[in-house]
Amino acid sequence: MFLQDFITSSDRTEDLKKAVCLLQATIDLTEDGIFAVDSTGKNMIFNQKLIEMWEISKKNLENGEEVNPINLIGKKVKNSKFWFNCLRNALNNPQSTSIDTFYLKNGKIFKTSSQPLYLDNEIVGRTWKFRDITEEEIAQINSKQKRLISQISQRIRESLKLDDILTITANEVRNFLQTDRVVLYEIKSDGRGKIAVESVGLGWRSILGADIYDPCFGEKYIQVYRQGRTSSIDDIYTAKIQPCHAELLQQFQVRSNLVVPILQGDKLWGLLIAHHCRDRRNWKLLEIELLQDLSVHVAIAIQQAILFAKLEKTNQELERIAAIDELTQIANRRKLEHYLHQQWHYAKEKKLYLSLILCDVDYFKYYNDTYGHQAGDDCLQQVAQFLAEIARNTDALVARYGGEEFALVLPNIAAKEAIKIAEDIRKGLAELKLVHARSSVSEYVTMSMGVFCLIPTETMLESELVARADEALYQAKQKGRDRAVLWQK
Template sequence: MSVLSSLSLERAIDRQPPLIAPETSVNAALAHMQAAGSSYLIVTNPDHTFLSLITERDLVRTIAAQQVYAHSPLFQVMPPEAVTAHIKDIPDLLTARMLLRQHKIRHLPLINDQRSVVGTITYDKLSQLLNPVDLLGLRRVKEVMTSQVIGALPDTSFTHMSQLLAHHRVSCLVIHETTGAARHPIGLVTERDIICQWSQDGTNQHRDARDIMSPLHSISPEETLWQAHALMQKHHVRRLVVIHQAGTLAGIVTQTSLLQGIDLDEARLTLNTLQCIVSDHTVELNQTNQKLQRKVEERKRAKAALQLQIARERLVGRITQQIRKSLDLEAVLQATVIEISKFLKADRTLVYCVPEKEHQQGKIVVEAVTNGSLEAQGNHALEPILAKLDFRFYASGRIHSIPDLQAVDRSSQKVRFLRYLGIRSSLFAPIHVRGELWGLLNLNQHETPRCWEKADIKLLEQIVNQVGLAIEQAMLYAQLESANQQLQEQAYIDSLTQIMNRRRFDECSLKEWRRLAREQQSLSIILCDVDYFKRYNDTYGHQAGDLCLKAVAQALKASVRRPADAVARYGGEEFVILLPNTPLAGACHIAEKVRLQVASLQLLHEKSEVSDWVTISLGVASCIPHPQGSLKTLIEMADTALYEAKENGRNRWSSNTRSQF
């Protein structure tokens, strides 16, 4: 059964619509409309009998035609006719929706036998009652938006805007600036804006669009209707301007558009109506008591079957919805077995994942039990028994049921497993993923035999198909997560040395700077440079140079052990070490440790002027960060210290510090 047919008609009726007398002035009516937060008023006699309906659009037309004054009575401007419906003629929401669409109206007054107003049904109310996650989540704004938008330039006069609204029979104008043929929206002028401005200043001769336009609430054509609905609810508006990525006007989407964009299953919506018609025809066509009784019995059976079928479809719908909403496979499977156990009244329902290879063991993934049954999940004695089932039998997709285990051969592995659990009747439904057998859905009855009906088996076929999709969805998500993680690692890791790259270092160092500025703790940086590396490359070749950089990088990485410390390649033969919560003395100690660690590699360097081996020079800088300070200054200090180390003979470290900046 669809969403609309499950809603109460009473919830869609506004039992306290805004009523007003025909002698009320237009100005007072506008004030009443604004106070009620309504887009319409119902004009009634003193006894509350219906006279007419007047909307914002009606008032805009009269203002545009300059046929109304602030103190004019409503009976001079109200429409002579308005569509109404008798409350008894609206049995359900489908009928109300059809009337609104048929007459192209947004408000439907409801009257009783005395023509007294008893309520109103509006498009806005229907929109509030719908579940937008279910109905709007899969459609795009571009599918339902109105691309033919009536617009106006910012200097358009008040009178001309009123005439445009009345002439085109629209509820708003998009105020835009133009660049060539492109229109760039900057605001909206609605019927309500026109009415409010007119009520404040009846002439408005010197007003233009800039003076009265409302703020612009926009959305992309690629967004979903659910996102459009959420934006309307958030900003309390009834329309959104659709804008291309370049900022140009694409169209407009309204609450009416959302409601019309809902893909409803009309057959299910009319189910109750059709049942009433069948019932009436049954009474009319049966001329004798015998025929009448037969028809009634047939109808009862059909109704029961239909209700059962609807319940089955609801079950599949709930499981499908759970699959779409969640990527947690175990949660989806657990919810599925619980739903199946409740619906089919099974004593035990479980999902078993078959082993991937011949000598591996499968496992019971989830399980739901009732009536105090012993849970099989986690029982390591049972999973090996399940692993011995003939999975080739289920690979074809056939569902196998055993109505009564006491009437079958008890020597088979499967029967021994079922008897071990005290099971009397069992059913196995195979779960396939990408054409391969993934597992089994198993339902059991303990006390009595059970002949599983064809409809139940058909239902389980639908469910295992959905479960297969859920498993495939979870697999794809896991693959996507793995691929994203690998991509992120590639984006943050230097491809040669396999340590942090400059980009990642910049992010980490800025994050630590801000944290330590709050905590007022020390932050130290060590800049490292391989001595005479260009000579090394020229002597031994670039391939040897790459191997040298890799070895140095790993030596640096081995010298810092705390989780927050970081080593990165800063560029070329330069490296940088980030030391949070480390004062200058500690950083100098680590610098010496790093220098010795690199020297201990004993990488031959014949062209070095300071050693026979590859060495490094280091610049150490430390400070207590200040919120208004600069990380760049700290790095420059470390660079200055590195320069001093090189000037003083290389293969050494030099330090630079400030208390705070």
């Protein structure tokens, strides 16, 4: 009822009437909606601002108690149970004060404060004050949303690796939404999908890496998501969704979910999905908008990461090609020099042995003259693959040094072991029985090898390693070929 009705119908003292008049004058001047009840909780006064804020019709208020502000407010807030609990607690604890925030079904947000109403130090009722903070809250949320988008985008831009981008996104979104699970679901061409990355809270099942096929998720739904559709389900048990879809969500402990597509032009890369498992959840418009904004940044970052990965793979292939001898498909001289340079400095720093074997196919010119250059190329390829097999399980590098010459760099290998490896190469090549009719030392292809070993020091030059191995190779040829010679002073 309005104040004048309250005064007329109440058997109050003159002082109480004055107090009520003063209260009415006060509440009429305020920009807040106010109502008050007496200690019985039945008689009530309120101002015009309250009617405007809550959109309560004066005509309805005159129709009876069933449409009083308490009931009407309860119908208009999203969580009516919370409203009635606050009211009950206030009436049961007359001396208490409280401040609460209520979210209305129409999207408005009201901040409410409640305190006892005193007369001569005696509590005679209670007042509630409502302030519309919708714009203020939206501004704060928008500001927070922009900061969050900026922060996440910045973190995403710091990495060009796809796994890092997806992991950052999942963790940041779950932290912002304070929900139980966030996944990025990559959709394949056949409509099936894979959980590419997951952020999940303690106590909830991990579904990372799971290949998921939802029989309800056909081309029809994919097309809808391609068009930018966002899906939110507050409660799978009350939502109008197909039973097969509800069953799939139940398997993953999902009670409520929010799904936002990640689009790259007209291509659907996948979905950004938030799972709320502990209870039903009413997804707020601002939360949905944040994920929609974020999905745009994520889509761009994913595209950049994919392009970077392709570029990196291309560069690696170019580096591989630049380091590989085209004919034999083992390391070329450029790669040999680079590797030898690295191992020289490492051996010098750690005071380790470093050995080099230079190999030369004996009488290879005669081989070409006899069998032709194509056969010569085939021969070199077989020799190269044989040498590569010898070094496969070691840190040794096998390279084509030039023409019919090959080299083996042997890190941390002393002279005794290096000459043994060279001898194993000689014996193994003989067992291949590559026919060489014009050779002066064997009916099969053979090699002469020069071996040199040292521990590099500051006074030595890197070129000495190659020079000494070459001298040893020359000695092997002078001594009759088909042999390995270790260089010594």
